[in-house]
Amino acid sequence: MAQAHSYTLFETAIGTCAIAWNEVGLTGIWLPAAEGADLRRQVLRRAPQARSATPVGPVAHVLEAIARLVVGERVDFDDVVLDLADVDPFDRSIYIAARAIAPGHVLTYGDLAARVGEGATAREVGRSLGRNRWPLVVPCHRVVASGDGLGGFSAPGGTATKRRLLAIEGARRGDAPDLFDGPVSEVGRAASGHASGH
Numbered sequence: 001m002a003q004a005h006s007y008t009l010f011e012t013a014i015g016t017c018a019i020a021w022n023e024v025g026l027t028g029i030w031l032p033a034a035e036g037a038d039l040r041r042q043v044l045r046r047a048p049q050a051r052s053a054t055p056v057g058p059v060a061h062v063l064e065a066i067a068r069l070v071v072g073e074r075v076d077f078d079d080v081v082l083d084l085a086d087v088d089p090f091d092r093s094i095y096i097a098a099r100a101i102a103p104g105h106v107l108t109y110g111d112l113a114a115r116v117g118e119g120a121t122a123r124e125v126g127r128s129l130g131r132n133r134w135p136l137v138v139p140c141h142r143v144v145a146s147g148d149g150l151g152g153f154s155a156p157g158g159t160a161t162k163r164r165l166l167a168i169e170g171a172r173r174g175d176a177p178d179l180f181d182g183p184v185s186e187v188g189r190a191a192s193g194h195a196s197g198h
Contacts, residue, residue: 006053007043010063013071018043020050021059025081028133029066031161046133066136072168074103077137087133093118094128101142103169108146126152141165 005027007020015032018039028046033039044050055063058081065075078099084092097115101107107115109122116125129140130152141162145151153162 005047005050006055007047007050008053008055008063009039009043010067012067017066019055019059019063019066020047021055022083024083024085026059026062026134026137027083029062029135029137031135062137069136069165069168074169076103077139080137082134082137090118090120090124091128091131094120094125095132095134095138098129098132098138098140098143101139103139103142104171106142106144106166106171109143109151110146112143122146136165142169142171 005020005022007018009016009018011017012032016039017032018028018030019026020028020043028043030039030042033042058079062077062080065077069075082095084095087095093116094112097112100115101112109125113120113122113125125143129138129143132138132140135141141153143151150159150162150166153159
C-alpha cells in the first residue's frame with residue numbers, strides 16, 4: 001500500500017529549502033535551488049501525490065535543525081528516520097555507512113567503499129552519493145576525495161557549500177588544519193537546481 005506523502009517549503013538563512021515525508025520517515029530534502037528554479041515543482045516531480053502540510057513532531061525538529069545548521073550551529077541528525085523502501089540496496093548500504101561518519105570527521109570515497117565492502121569502489125560511492133535524496137541527514141559532505149581535494153558536491157553552491165558545512169562541523173583531515181576553512185559568503189550562492197549532494 002502506497003504511503004501518503006506530505007511536503008513543506010521552509011526558509012533558512014541560505015534560502016528556501018523543502019522537505020517531504022510519509023508515515024515511515026523522510027522521503028527527501030531539497031537545499032535552495034538555483035535562482036528562478038521552482039522548488040515546489042522539483043518536490044512534486046519526485047512525489048506527484050504529495051500534499052503541502054505543516055510538519056509536526058520529528059519532521060518539525062528536522063526543519064529546525066537544518067535552519068540551525070546553516071547558520072553555524074552543530075546539530076545531530078542521528079535519530080532522523082528515512083524511508084529507504086525504494087532505494088537500491090547498494091545505495092542504501094552507502095547511505096547507512098555515510099550516516100555513521102560523525103560530525104567533525106571525514107572519510108575518503110575509497111574509505112567509505114572499504115567500509116561497505118561487497119566490491120564497492122570509490123567511483124561507485126561517488127555516484128551513489130550523487131543520488132542522495134537527503135543531503136545533510138545523509139552527510140555526503142563528509143566524504144571527500146583522496147589527497148587534498150574535497151571531491152564533488154552536486155547540491156546548490158557546489159564545493160563552496162561542502163567546504164562551509166565541514167567548517168561548521170570543525171572537520172579536519174590529517175595534518176591539513178585549513179583544508180575546510182572557506183568564506184562563509186559562498187554558501188548561499190546556488191550553483192544548480194539539484195537536491196542531492198556528495
